[in-house]
Amino acid sequence: MQILMITPRIDEEHDLLGFIVTWVNKLAEKVEKLYIICMGYGKAYLRKNMEVYDLNEKSNKLTKAKYFIKLMFSILPKVDVIFCHMYPEFTLMVAPFAKIFGKPIVTWYAHRHVNWKLLIAHSLANKMITASKEGLRIQSSKVIITGHGIDIERFKPVTNLNVKEKDRIIILSVGRISPIKDYETLIKAADLLVNEEGMRNLEFIIVGGVPMKSHAKYYEKLREMVSELELENYVKFMGFVSFKNITDYYYQSDIFVNLCPTGSADKAVLEAMACGKPVIVCNETYRSLLRPYDNICMFKYKDFKDLAAKLKGLITKKYLWTEMGEHDREQVIKYHSLTHFLDLLVKIFREVSA
Known part of the structure; x- marks a missing residue:
């Protein structure tokens, strides 16, 4: 089976999209040939049965469009399935050529928003796949839930002895600096615990860059x-951390916090769970995964007092950390592992190309 995948970027050092390199290498193990068209090509070790074409090599929209059309006529006659990853626009771009060559389209989407581009992509794709039911809010027989594709060999409980002993409990949050991440609620909870409750043995680590210029003011607001x-010694912004180095922060942490509202499953939460860390979230998507610990580790969205209470409660229940961490990892392996995801994906490819 030969596949064309259209994806945003191939770059193992990218903080948000570095996981794609692992995805494509593992997918390439299961197919004869994998062609990739991307919008940026950085550092990456790739298998020999892969060919990558970077549209960003071209200088302007016109030359990019000409290059894309050329690729369509050279690649599509060879492939069995087109796999459009993340952006509905990719499905819209490739659909006319898929029609010409009679090739099925499988589209991946995992976001809480539904817009006109997604609706059109849904009408054009043969199948739509997503990480959870909240990640693709279209009621359709085309939609298949595959899990998030977490690499459980990379994200696993630490076993080496290089993790230093520490005198503080580290509370970690990972994600780009953006209003949707609601970091102000975490800072308010830190203020309540540190300044009002006197819990001086806490350290809050926020890992994530500011990918959009429009969010720079939000970042400055958080720092202010x-x-x-007076939390400079307790709340620390680490900025951009490459995908290949992010596991170091998971290993050093004790508790992981995610503050996003209910929507698609945030990959960072699942990575922390795969590392065997207890997590605290407000996104209802995770409730079934976290049971029977959901009442301990779920707080009300934007409610910093409830978050502080959940953190304090979990900190006083250290005896549960290992048990919860083992449970969390088992859930990720069962529903969101890369192996689980790719087995389903290849099965879907075979079905739509039959």
Whole structure:
């Protein structure tokens, strides 16, 4: 089986999209040939049965369009399935050529928003796949839930002895600096625990860059909050961390917190769970995964007092950390592992190309 995959970027050092390199290498193990068209090509070790074409090599929209059309006529006659990853626009771009050559389209989407581009992509694709039911809010027989594809060999409980002993409990949050991440609720909870409750043995680590210029003001607002609340010694922004180095932060942490509202499953939460860390979330998508610990580790969205209470409660229940971590990892392996995802994906490819 030969596949064309259209994806945003191939770059193992990218903080948000570095996981794609692992995905494509593992997928290439299961197919005869994997062609990839991307919008950026950085550092990556790739298998020999893969060919990568970077549209960003071209200088402007016109030359990119000409290059894309050329690729369509050279690649599509050879492939069995087109796999459009993440952006509905990719499905819209490739659909006319898929029609010409009679090739099925499988589209991946995992986001809480439904817009006109997604609706059109849904009408054009043969199958739509997503990480969870909340990640593709279209009621359709085309939609298949595959899990998030977490590499459980990379994200696993630490077993080496290089993790240093520490005198603080580290509370970690990973994700780009953006209002949807609601970091102000975490900072307010830190203020309540540190300044009002006197819990001086806590450290809050926020890992994530500011990928959009429009969010720079939000980042400055967060830093001002930390300064005004005199939390500089307790809340730390680590900035951009490459995908290949992010596991170091999971290993050093004790508790992982995610503050996003209910929507698609945030990959960072599943990575922390795969590392055997207890997590605290407000996204209802995770409730079934976290049972029977959901009442301990779920708080009300934007409710910093409830978050502080859940953190304090979990900190006082250290005896549960290992048990919860083992449970979390088992859930990721069962429903969201890369092996689980790719087995389903290849099965879907075979069905739509039959």
